Amino acid sequence: MMDGFLITSLVVLSLAILGCLYRLIKGPSMNDRIIALDTIGILLLSMIAVLCMLFRTQVYFDIILLIGILTFIGTTALARYIERGDVIERDEPNR
Amino acid sequence: MNAMSQIGEFLIGLIVLLGSVLGALSAFGLIRLPDVYLRSHAATKSATLGVLLILAGAFLYFTFYLDHVSAKLLLGIVFVFITAPVAGHLNGRAAYRSGVSLWEKSVADDLKPALKQERERKQAQEKAEG
Numbered sequence: 001m002m003d004g005f006l007i008t009s010l011v012v013l014s015l016a017i018l019g020c021l022y023r024l025i026k027g028p029s030m031n032d033r034i035i036a037l038d039t040i041g042i043l044l045l046s047m048i049a050v051l052c053m054l055f056r057t058q059v060y061f062d063i064i065l066l067i068g069i070l071t072f073i074g075t076t077a078l079a080r081y082i083e084r085g086d087v088i089e090r091d092e093p094n095r
Numbered sequence: 096m097n098a099m100s101q102i103g104e105f106l107i108g109l110i111v112l113l114g115s116v117l118g119a120l121s122a123f124g125l126i127r128l129p130d131v132y133l134r135s136h137a138a139t140k141s142a143t144l145g146v147l148l149i150l151a152g153a154f155l156y157f158t159f160y161l162d163h164v165s166a167k168l169l170l171g172i173v174f175v176f177i178t179a180p181v182a183g184h185l186n187g188r189a190a191y192r193s194g195v196s197l198w199e200k201s202v203a204d205d206l207k208p209a210l211k212q213e214r215e216r217k218q219a220q221e222k223a224e225g
Contacts, residue, residue, distance in 0.1 A: 001108065006111060016121070017122070031135075031186055035134055038183075039125060039142050043122075045171075046146045049168075053153050065171050069174070071182075080189070
């Protein structure tokens, strides 16, 4: 019964990722694409958590943390790039 | 004891299913809503809640059924809970400052006069400094 719930939620999550993919491809502005990428990362993270429960293993927990960190850093870097034109601010002494 | 453990499995499965349905709702909002800002409202909040529910379900399952209290899962819950709203906020600010237009039926834009005031003040300051 537990496995039935888990497989159903895997199907629902992959449909949600397909919906985000539509917005990622079509999105009118660049920020729409960033939001869609962020949501895809978060949904992927939860899919991996469901897989951990389905296989009764603990080896994928590291991947959960890794995808969370990579999603956050990617979203932050892309948003800063769109807002200011560069990711890391340099010191400019003649300003 | 056996019935108790079956009820517990049912509840954890229900929590996980609820979390995935919330994720699907956020994707639905991402498709249907008309504007970057409204879309970020859908994507940030409900996707975060869905992930929190799924990770909490996984934590409960591993704690009670596999006898493994996982600190990594707790760390993942805390990390997603902190960073997802920050990422949404940064993205909304970048969208506004790079000039993505609002929906034409939006009724209020409080940031526009504030930004204009700040720009005028900065210009006056630069003029006063020479």
